[in-house]
Amino acid sequence: MVAFEAVTKRFGRDDENQFTALDGIDLSVARGAITGIIGRSGAGKSTLIRLVNGLERATSGRVVVDGVEVGGLSESGLRDLRREIGMIFQHFNLLSSRTAFENVALPLEIAGLPAKAIRDKVGPLLDLVGLGDKANRYPSELSGGQKQRIGIARALATSPKLLLSDEATSALDPETTQSILDLLKRINAELGLTVLLITHEMEVVKTIASDVAVIDRGRIVEKGRTFDVFTDPKHETTRALLSGLAGAKLPEAIARKLAATPQAVSRAVVRVTFFGETAQQPLVSRLIQELGSEVNIIAGTIDEIAGEPYGSLVIAYSATPEVLARAERFYCQTGLQTEVLGYVA
Structure with a gap:
């Protein structure tokens, strides 16, 4: 036009x-x-x-x-x-x-x-x-x-x-x-x-x-x-x-404690974004099963953009090399968009 x-x-x-x-x-x-x-x-x-x-x-x-x-x-x-x-x-x-x-x-x-x-x-x-x-x-x-x-x-x-x-x-x-x-x-x-x-x-x-x-x-x-x-x-x-x-925001109290690299005993803090087909699937429960580790939900939001569903979670889980590798495989398989925000003790 x-x-x-x-x-x-x-x-x-x-x-x-x-x-x-x-x-x-x-x-x-x-x-x-x-x-x-x-x-x-x-x-x-x-x-x-x-x-x-x-x-x-x-x-x-x-x-x-x-x-x-x-x-x-x-x-x-x-x-x-x-x-x-x-x-x-x-x-x-x-x-x-x-x-x-x-x-x-x-x-x-x-x-x-x-x-x-x-x-x-x-x-x-x-x-x-x-x-x-x-x-x-x-x-x-x-x-x-x-x-x-x-x-x-x-x-x-x-x-x-x-x-x-x-x-x-x-x-x-x-x-x-x-x-x-x-x-x-x-x-x-x-x-x-x-x-x-x-x-x-x-x-x-x-x-x-x-x-x-x-x-x-x-x-x-x-x-x-x-x-x-x-x-x-x-x-x-x-x-x-x-x-x-922006998606789910990290609480200030946790943001102040974030480190750029994992320590001996750390948890990874990750923002996970859901959209399209991933917004309709029970991916959090599947992630817990895949990691074999506890997953804490720190913050979350659900929204629509131009009529399409969109969601964002900030979660934390063990930062051991084995768990991080499992998480990466899971994200690749499901097409989830992720961002590692840092690590906390």
């Missing part, structure tokens, strides 16, 4: 004062998918998304939306393109003087639809976002989550093929955020709508995005399936962004 081909965007008129916001971006957004763009503040996320609907023009390279090169469009061509692209914003951007119905109707009025066609379109959209009973309410009478739902209904008014989300949940509390994410997932599934969202909230991407790209200082440093990137991040920026979502 969207392709960025060697896209660079610079701001400033002369070479001395130019700032490169995007530097050689190559990225494809699959039709019908929910794709997340994550990165720190100032990484270039907002600039990237503004290139899609022509609010900014690339300095070099091509931005192609549904087969149309955005940079080559006239103003009238851009207006036609924008009717096929909905956008939802962090701070809702509703007009305070218009009711919920009138806010949703605005893009249809601009497009010149007759009043009856507007009524026939807006009513079902308000029902879709669960606010059919709030049609005559003004933004000041709505909660943050309700305002964002109105914003989503407005973005869908022109029956777009693509929905852009610019930090759409960052101003909402966790419970409201989850309800908005559930709504976006439902819209994606029911309408087949392609969703491109930018966010600095890893939980948002983990919950709904099938694919993700990590941007840092204007460059894409990592991209792929959300599950693959989140469970095995390659780039240091990705690892830093995901540090708050």
